[in-house]
């Protein structure tokens with residue numbers, strides 16, 4: 001290992017702020033191209049980062065929802081995942097020799113997607129969307145008997161209605177990959193600075209470096225901010241006027257457990273994306289370890305805390321929907337991390353107005369998977385070559401619109417119903433599904449009225465906004481400036497006008 | 502002339518949300534709005550309209566339900582924020 005003093009350069013051609021998947025894969029891409037000196041700045045603990053908490057499913061089809069291919073913009077985003085998927089075999093080939101886990105970095109080669117009845121109608125339509133997408137992109141899948149899935153042993157009341165096997169979509173050991181990457185980069189001469197950047201340094205509208213919390217400055221010809229959910233605040237240290245699409249912390253919780261008996265899972269087993277989150281999943285880690293994930297909760301402040309409700313959610317539903325025997329598994333690690341969630345749901349990738357400053361973040365729930373592809377794109381841009389992804393993800397764009405307000409209200413209702421049923425609501429004569437639907441619908445219509453915006457938000461942002469005064473203020477302020485003027489909402493949005501989609 | 506003091510504007514904004522006047526209710530300064538029909542969403546709308554009308558940004562610490570409990574508590578928060586704005590100038 002490089003000594004501490006040698007680890008602290010005062011200068012590098014490129015300074016990368018953030019030691020998550022995006023920062024490390026970018027550094028790897030550049031070192032492989034023989035580009036100049038690189039310093040990666042980030043605390044070795046990475047407390048609130050996402051990458052080391054990730055399930056690291058290499059999922060694009062398993063992540064498909066009814067929204068994924070509905071608009072051109074969503075399709076472009078979806079195809080990032082498809083393209084990223086092809087990069088992984090070579091990535092793993094190049095990393096395996098630096099791994100010290102004693103297990104393959106590809107911890108599961110394939111995925112089973114399970115449709116059970118607990119997640120509401122949302123599960124069914126997303127399950128169908130997965131199949132349709134697989135067919136459209138000519139990818140292999142097969143309907144299988146759920147009894148044939150190793151490890152899968154749900155309780156009777158949540159047994160599978162239908163199950164499909166995705167033979168080419170698996171998962172990697174996120175923590176193993178991050179360690180191997182770091183080892184590889186150190187060997188290639190990349191400097192790791194175990195510190196937190198307090199602000200970006202600029203002069204005459206050119207970013208010239210970063211200042212660390214202890215006051216030291218590292219100069220760089222270019223600075224890439226890849227600090228996950230902290231990125232927006234860091235960019236603001238150079239100017240309050242940069243008009244970024246806002247980001248919100250998507251706090252997620254997951255656990256790594258040691259199996260205490262029974263058949264181990266050998267594939268990723270997951271539900272479709274559902275109820276504001278990424279679906280329930282188990283990812284084999286090798287060596288008798290299993291990753292159970294994950295919750296997603298948009299919050300006001302970035303932290304590494306775990307909510308009691310999220311512990312219950314994950315433990316109870318893992319036992320119920322994945323494997324009854326999980327009850328006696330030993331929890332070895334609790335993982336929590338913050339997904340960088342943007343207001344419009346699309347990533348933020350591109351140069352910013354002060355020269356020399358590049359931003360890459362906003363990857364939400366598949367940033368680990370997309371990291372090698374994004375690295376290739378950003379490396380090109382840094383080297384003055386044409387990029388490989390659509391320029392639509394520029395961080396200072398107007399928010400991308402993919403839905404009408406009416407559509408958004410329906411989506412919000414569907415997600416709430418899915419969450420309602422998954423969390424165990426009982427049938428009661430005074431609260432039928434249409435009544436529940438109407439309740440959520442009324443609430444959402446009222447929320448749009450109060451926010452006085454006509455940009456249609458995603459269900460997760462709506463859920464956050466309705467529960468947080470801070471969130472509501474941020475969203476409404478930003479949108480009143482950007483495509484969210486006080487024009488009246490479309491005629492179609494009315495209280496109680498029928499069933500959800 | 503209309504009364505342009507903070508409490509009187511606050512009352513007007515509350516009334517836009519909760520419609521007390523139309524129902525003949527005389528709102529007292531320490532009436533608990535949460536007992537009188539305020540919900541998280543009307544509170545949200547009230548907060549946005551207060552900030553817009555007074556052209557202030559309430560500090561994050563006061564963005565909580567208890568701030569919006571009474572005419573008095575809202576007035577206090579608004580006046581403090583207005584003083585902050587003046588101090589900056």
Ligand SMILES: Cc1cc2nc3c(=O)[nH]c(=O)nc-3n(C[C@H](O)[C@H](O)[C@H](O)COP(=O)(O)OP(=O)(O)OC[C@H]3O[C@@H](n4cnc5c(N)ncnc54)[C@H](O)[C@@H]3O)c2cc1C
Pocket residue numbers: 017018019020021022023041042043045046047048049050051052053054055056057058059195196197198226227228229230231234250251252253254293294295336337338339340360361362363364365366367368369370
């Ligand atoms: C529970 C959970 C499960 C997930 N599952 C998956 C999955 O299955 N598949 C998938 O593809 N994606 C998944 N994701 C999403 C994925 O983890 C993220 O999209 C991705 O890791 C983001 O990488 P990043 O490098 O941008 O950010 P991060 O991993 O957050 O890294 C940013 C780094 O910057 C550092 N930093 C912050 N501030 C500063 C500063 N001021 N100075 C220096 N350094 C700083 C932090 O310490 C952190 O290490 C999951 C996320 C969570 C939370």
